Amino acid sequence: MKNAADHIRRFKKLLTTLRKETPHKGKPDIHEDPIEELMLGLLGRTASEHRAIAGLAALRTVAVDLNELRVTSVAEMVEALGADFPQGRQAAESLSRALNAVFNKTHTLSLAHIKPMGVKAASSYLSNLDGVDPHARALVVHYCLKGHSVPLDHNMYAYLKKTGCVEPESSHDEAQAFVERQLKQNEIDWFYHTFKRYAATHAGRPEKPAKPAGDSAVKRAKSARSAKPAAAKAKTKPGKSASKSQTKSSGKRTERHR
Secondary structure, eight states: OTTHHHHHHHHHHHHHHHHTSOOOOOOSOOOSSHHHHHHHHHHTTTSOHHHHHHHHHHHHTTOSSHHHHHTSOHHHHHHHHOTTSTTHHHHHHHHHHHHHHHHHHHSSSOOGGGGGGOHHHHHHHHHTSTTOOHHHHHHHHHHHSOOSOOOOOHHHHHHHHHTTSSOTTOOHHHHHHHHHHHSOGGGHHHHHHHHHHHHHHHTTSOOOOOOOTTHHHHHHHHHHHHHHHHHHHHHHHHHHHHHHHHHHHHHHHHHHHO
8 A cells, every 4th residue: 555654644543533432332232143244234334333233123024034035125125224224225235135145155044154264265255245345244254253354334434535544546445454454353343333433423524624834924924014014104104294294384484474
């Protein structure tokens, strides 16, 4: 990654900011089942953790099991999620594609077989599943396989690019790889929960523009230029008064002479 030192400096500044945030209460619910965590990851790419859990619960009300959910139409999923679910159609489409991809590969709706694979092989396997994004994959690897993987949702990824922690053209995978190199394993939970909440409210806000380095100098120069005419006017006033008084006095002398 270009300008690595600058990106690391900016990321450390972000960590300092996050440490001042309200401490998180931990993940609302941790699922040891990879398929369950995968679905939460797909729904949580644009929604909060609590909203993703509520969304999955709502989807289960329209289907008796995952196989029925797999063949449920995207429109029905969107309706079950609710009109206010963040990017609900995209989440429903990804979920439908992922469930069908798992079924087509295994003829079942389970990912239990990835646990013995190891982190690297399992991560590669998940990456090749249609509909699975980096956020969902990283959640499965971190929580179900205990691997060193940092999930970045849509807002977190956008915030890192906006603030220069990663290059603007960095891919989602590249951004996650960068963050993983900066954090220890025992920092990932804290970082994910805190940053997810923080980015949800800050990713869309414009950054305050930095003041130019010479801004104060320019202001001083302007003040100095505006002060000069005022000083010049002040100097000419006594002269004008003096000339007026001289004119009056000479006029009086002329009248006396007459």
